[in-house]
């Protein structure tokens with residue numbers, strides 16, 4: 336299948352999208368867009384891209400597009416998507432995290448839905464080989480009945496928390512069910528605390544550090560933590576690779592981290608497989624893009640489409656809302672702009 340692609344945002348992540356597209360069969364890179372003319376020229380030259388634009392509106396000159404990749408920082412996500420909706424591509428793929436405020440994400444979902452444009456969020460980590468191996472063993476009952484889950488990232492809530500909650504959705508069906516209202520267990524809840532106004536990577540909004548509990552089942556909970564004070568997972572030291580999930584069950588423990596690989600320990604079996612994030616990420620991004628291309632006509636069915644992508648985003652919002660209100664909240668309720676703004680003011684010491 337031939338598909339025509341454009342990229343908005345030629346920073347380091349945008350270039351990784353271009354590198355992956357080269358390996359996607361039938362993908363044509365039709366246009367690149369960046370405000371920064373040096374970055375634009377460098378990417379367009381490297382990938383031999385025919386149309387280069389400094390304004391999103393100018394992408395209209397390239398004709399029909401199947402997928403526009405938006406790899407700007409999150410503060411520019413909604414304005415970029417808004418401009419792209421007028422161009423009517425078949426679908427838009429945005430980098431994580433979705434946005435900086437709840438209303439921006441809601442507008443993106445609504446504008447794309449009304450225009451019949453698919454919206455996908457780039458959570459590619461489940462396409463790394465280690466995570467499906469953990470999921471398969473979990474589903475095969477390797478550790479028995481789940482009793483406890485812990486999940487942490489040294490990257491902040493908006494930065495790596497987006498991947499962390501998406502991986503919880505991927506591994507645990509009870510978390511995935513937060514995408515719909517048909518949750519059959521007791522009402523889910525999330526209780527969190529937070530500190531620090533600034534994330535370590537400033538274009539991602541604070542809080543710098545969060546810790547909390549997410550309950551989606553009657554008899555086990557997820558303890559989560561995002562921020563640079565989170566404990567290191569055994570493995571390489573790079574702070575943003577320190578993202579992992581360990582699931583404990585009645586018969587053992589099963590886990591995976593992006594700085595190490597995956598492991599399974601039971602009284603009868605001890606197994607681990609070392610993985611290198613960088614070796615795995617490029618092919619994972621290619622496989623992820625191929626899956627998006629296959630789902631262009633049915634984005635709701637894709638695990639990073641507009642239905643499932645809300646799980647991670649709503650958990651990010653609920654973490655802040657719970658920290659603001661000082662009580663458990665239903666993660667499906669997300670938060671309002673007023674709550675997130677009030678929370679940021681409090682973190683900054685203004686209230």
Ligand SMILES: NC(=O)c1ccc[n+]([C@@H]2O[C@H](COP(=O)([O-])OP(=O)(O)OC[C@H]3O[C@@H](n4cnc5c(N)ncnc54)[C@H](O)[C@@H]3O)[C@@H](O)[C@H]2O)c1
Nearest residue numbers: 344345346347348349369370371406407408409411430431
């Ligand atoms: N999925 C992943 O594993 C992964 C990995 C790294 C980064 N990311 C995410 O990717 C995003 C981008 O990260 P980055 O490090 O490449 O950022 P960056 O700031 O280096 O690059 C963003 C680019 O967007 C351009 N830009 C901004 N506004 C624009 C506009 N209106 N029109 C056109 N271009 C515009 C900027 O000039 C810049 O070149 C972030 O949200 C980050 O969290 C995801």
